[in-house]
Amino acid sequence: MMKWNIKFKEELHTELTETLFSNSPKENGCFLLANIKGNVLFISEIYYPENTDWIILDKDVCIPSPQYISKACIHANIKNKTLVFVHTHPEEFHTSLFSPIDDISNTKLFKNLEGIINKPLGSFVLSRKGIHGVIYNNGKQFQIEKYSVYGDKVKILKDVSSVQDVFDNKEFDRQIRFLKERGQNTISNLNIAVIGLGGTGSPLAVMLAKMGVKNISLFDFDILEKHNLPRIYGASKSDIGKYKVDIVKKHINSFSDSTVKVYTNDIQRDSDLTSFDFIFGCIDNHTARDILNTIAFKNAIPYIDTGTSIPLGNNGEVSQSVIAVNTVIPNRPCLWCSNTLNAMNIMEENMSDNELVERKNDGYLQGVEKTPSIITLTTAVSTFAINRMLNLLNILPGKYPLKMMFEFNNSMYISPKVELNKSCICQKLNPFN
Numbered sequence: 499m500m501k502w503n504i505k506f507k508e509e510l511h512t513e514l515t516e517t518l519f520s521n522s523p524k525e526n527g528c529f530l531l532a533n534i535k536g537n538v539l540f541i542s543e544i545y546y547p548e549n550t551d552w553i554i555l556d557k558d559v560c561i562p563s564p565q566y567i568s569k570a571c572i573h574a575n576i577k578n579k580t581l582v583f584v585h586t587h588p589e590e591f592h593t594s595l596f597s598p599i600d601d602i603s604n605t606k607l608f609k610n611l612e613g614i615i616n617k618p619l620g621s622f623v624l625s626r627k628g629i630h631g632v633i634y635n636n637g638k639q640f641q642i643e644k645y646s647v648y649g650d651k652v653k654i655l656k657d658v659s660s661v662q663d664v665f666d667n668k669e670f671d672r673q674i675r676f677l678k679e680r681g682q683n684t685i686s687n688l689n690i691a692v693i694g695l696g697g698t699g700s701p702l703a704v705m706l707a708k709m710g711v712k713n714i715s716l717f718d719f720d721i722l723e724k725h726n727l728p729r730i731y732g733a734s735k736s737d738i739g740k741y742k743v744d745i746v747k748k749h750i751n752s753f754s755d756s757t758v759k760v761y762t763n764d765i766q767r768d769s770d771l772t773s774f775d776f777i778f779g780c781i782d783n784h785t786a787r788d789i790l791n792t793i794a795f796k797n798a799i800p801y802i803d804t805g806t807s808i809p810l811g812n813n814g815e816v817s818q819s820v821i822a823v824n825t826v827i828p829n830r831p832c833l834w835c836s837n838t839l840n841a842m843n844i845m846e847e848n849m850s851d852n853e854l855v856e857r858k859n860d861g862y863l864q865g866v867e868k869t870p871s872i873i874t875l876t877t878a879v880s881t882f883a884i885n886r887m888l889n890l891l892n893i894l895p896g897k898y899p900l901k902m903m904f905e906f907n908n909s910m911y912i913s914p915k916v917e918l919n920k921s922c923i924c925q926k927l928n929p930f931n
């Protein structure tokens with residue numbers, strides 16, 4: 499069965515909840531306009547009713563007038579959007595699910611609108627205990643799986659009809675003392691993609707599984723070589739020649755009951771990653787970073803990019819040891835805005851070997867050289883990245899910067915200022931617009 503998601507900008511979600519619950523103890527409601535990509539609805543606008551746009555607005559029921567429904571349909575068609583009806587169950591004793599009257603009203607509303615709005619339609623209820631809703635598509639109703647809210651922080655709300663504690667309190671007892679049960683339940687329900695299973699991606703995936711994340715997908719088309727052994731978690735000499743994703747999956751399965759899916763295909767711009775709550779990029783080239791930056795931004799998926807750098811001096815000595823974590827959140831600066839991506843590097847990475855030699859001989863390029871790497875740095879940046887996710891979910895307190903760097907040689911923490919570039923390509927990719 500298709501799983502549907504709804505995504506909000508934080509400011510719109512805050513306005514919606516504050517406005518609708520301000521009518522308590524009476525119910526309240528309105529239409530939302532949304533863009534659709536795949537099975538995700540991106541809420542772009544609230545279409546409020548006038549006082550005269552209700553047939554009934556009382557403690558136990560709210561019924562919009564045909565005039566309000568008609569005006570909302572016209573407004574949605576003009577803007578090429580779909581419609582979602584939302585109403586409240588404002589009292590503590592109210593059910594957090596649809597009432598029998600709600601179910602009947604939804605059926606009537608969807609039947610009336612399906613010939614006017616040629617797109618999937620939605621309806622959900624806001625209660626003091628959570629959110630519950632359905633999507634109507636091709637004559638059938640489908641439960642909404644989750645609702646995500648994006649601002650400086652990320653809030654992921656499961657539909658109340660499917661919320662369940664999926665962790666073992668005894669196994670995670672000491673972790674729960676830190677994360678609390680709310681935090682543990684939040685991370686346990688996440689669906690996470692790890693792109694790249696090298697020295698950074700392998701410890702990151704292992705740590706996620708040890709923390710209780712139940713759904714992890716691993717992406718890497720590389721096989722294990724001898725020089726990878728000192729950095730790949732779970733790898734042994736007998737694994738040389740095997741896919742890295744298979745090695746890490748086998749290792750995770752040895753200690754965890756997490757569901758681990760593996761993919762050995764390369765990530766392309768049209769790759770479907772829409773089901774994930776977070777993407778971790780553990781890759782070492784700008785071309786792949788650009789692809790993930792695009793996928794994440796146009797689908798409103800938080801993307802945490804990791805990197806390590808150990809540049810060498812003229813005599814081959816280690817001059818710096820740097821780790822970096824960059825965060826791409828919907829409606830915030832992307833990797834191009836933060837100058838993390840470099841067009842020259844992307845061009846260089848996509849040249850043939852002969853072109854590289856020619857350009858290097860002509861003095862235009864420095865050439866792509868193998869750089870040092872060590873497990874202490876690759877594991878350190880994995881830890882920084884996961885802590886950044888916990889901070890985004892408001893499990894770890896504080897306001898982390900979008901770009902974090904630490905230089906170990908001189909014990910320097912660096913957080914360059916990052917600002918949104920309004921002429922950047924990311925503004926055209928924004929699914930909420």
